[in-house]
Amino acid sequence: MVGSERPIVIVGASLGGAKAAEALRGAGYRGGIVLIGEEHERPYERPPLSKGYLLGKEGREKIYVHPPQWYAEHDVTLRLGTAVVAIDPAARTVTLADDGEIAYHKLLLTTGSVPRRLPVPGADQDGVLYLRRVEDSDRIKAALHPGARIAVVGAGWIGLEVAAAARTAGAEVTVLEAMELPLLRVLGREVAQVFADLHRAHGVDLRFGVQVAELTGADGTVSGVRLGDGSAVAADAVVVGIGISPATALAQAAGLEVDNGIRTDRHLRTSDPHVYAAGDVANAYHPLFERHLRVEHWANALNQPQTAARALLGQPDAVYDRVPYFFSDQYDLGLEYLGYAEPGGYDRVVFRGDPATREFIAFWLSGDRVLAGMNVNVWDVTDPIRELIVSRRPVDPDRLADPKVPLAQV
Template sequence: MADSQTFVIVGAGLAGAKAVQALRERGFDGRLVVIGDEHHLPYERPPLSKDFLAGAKTLADFTVQPAGWYADHNVELRLGTPAASIDPAARTVTLADGSTLGYDKLLLATGSRSRRLPLPGADATGVHYLRSIDDAVALDLLFKDAGSLAVIGAGWIGLEVTATARGRGLAVHVVEGAEVPLQRSLGSEIGEVFARLHREHDVDLRLGAGVAEISTADGAATGLRLADGSTITADAVLVAVGAQPNIELAEAAGLAIGEGGVLVDAALRSSDPNIFAVGDIAAAEHPLLGARIRTEHWANALNQPAVAAAGMLGEPAEYTALPYFFTDQYDLGMEYVGHAPDYARVVFRGDVAGRAFTAFWLDDDNRVLAGMNVNIWEGLDDIKALIGAKATVDPAVLADPAVAVADLVKAAQSGS
């Protein structure tokens, strides 16, 4: 590789760290610069709501690489100074401090931020969000002193923090507008599983409920007033209503935007051939699924950068991995793979009540779109293969634990 080239990565999270690692592993010996708005070295975010808050891990445990790695691999870190603008014509990035960097190739890995709610009381002391290690440190301090927590939103972050808070002895009240938790992510059938799980752990779960305001006293949050007039008293409030992709830089630079993110092809290349995008902001064409998808999952931040790195170096590559995510809440651990925004039915095999089962999402033609193992730690590759086969399956056979998923894959691949 020509050592005169400069590659710039905007975003110093997991995706940014994996991108520079992939570029160096592929032989790029030019200048590499990583720009980030946080002062911390790149780190992974899933432990924030689980292991870190539970006291099982420290930041060092999920920091991607130590400081010495970046020095040893001649990677420049510009931390604590976010990018302010991009000029694609000049191929420059201007930072918030006014400095400017030229680039030959640019990778956007800007991630997401927590969505805010326009509620009365939203700016009060004691209203928390969870997106960064600094947010997690503030919650950890809260958990040491508080007796109760009100959570707005029963999505992944809301439920994971709820489980951790219960493990640390806090009383937790969760308010969710949908009829079940995780309805947008998993649908009503699996949402009911998580509702039962949290209620079994004495969580006050208010479903189909709206929040009118965050109650305050002397500028501090004291709980919630719901749309029906009922109230919840709590020592603090966590707002966990989803993420907002950080696409403003890309949009201002004139890149094509859609599906809530930066439009990229299967190689993760944007409408500008010199700019790539990965992670939460990438609305990518998916060759296997035949659709453009954008998912806010850890697996994308982990795996997409290697594909983008290949493209930045002029090598052919496509991102074909199926969407994947996981969670750990109380005694429930699960892994999900696939993409089923418009499914027709869910088929279960195993012990649903005992929370040791597999769920499959099927379309109208009984093709498997996605699968999830709950407290079962094998067979995920077979589920991936079954999704990839795109073959019609008999739901009754799929539900039968006596029939191995691997055998269904073989049958599907053979056309029998």
């Protein structure tokens, strides 16, 4: 088959892959769509795995992107439990692990990311847990019960959300972090301290500036963590959350440009004009920030596929320029973050409200321009925060900090 007779193939039956298939059909595309995923589960959303689903507040049926019949009803061929092992850009084919081959008209890569592994002795024992897939969340959930001793390695978003779930379940929790504060690279010292105080207030043993030297155990099952200074932390389970890496092996082997993810233009097109990428794996050029960004959050997997679908169909105005967004829930603290403020890329943090009350908005500024904003237990403010970022208009920091001044009038 040639040309339009070939289907659009999507590698990665994730939220991004499923939303791309949905967007293609919504745009009126009537050609073939093949959605391929390694997992045996149909596409699902990942935020519940460290939030509502892990806490037992949401049932399994709530995590799925579409009901099971959706794919057949929309003529989407869903290939689950199927690994793609190679891409041939010249022939425009993908090779499957079972030696099958599928020719494509256009290809979209939504391969996501993989958890970084802890490179210390003993890390391959039973009871050493990572969180990426639904079965990972099931294993962690089974370990969270009253009196259980849980060690969390890494105080990033995943580590802190797991720690909150564990404490809510009545477990004893120790968080081990190499930096001086949680989320230090993401939020900076001023805001990171809020999360240190939050978790200490809920009984978490936070240990900063530590290095994990070894995971101890007996008979192949983990029993604790030995730190670089020789001290030990007893643990019935160790949850590792030290970041993720984009799943670029397929793209790199195919000769696509790879640099902290699959590098794309603002249309999400890779260095091959027939191949596109979206979600965690895409390092996409962002016209607002005038640089490439790889955003490891749910909103990109949700929204980028809409742009990718339009670009796959040849629409020249398909540009991904949405402001990065993510959210987190920990205990009684909920937050939303908009924008992008890299370490060393901002001059000051302005607070609207008192961080000690855990009800405030934080703004990251470069000069008199807002780069990012985070609302904590303050709601219905994302639109004005987004407008401050997108407009790039100068702001008065004193008015920005004053809750009496509406954000639209800062």
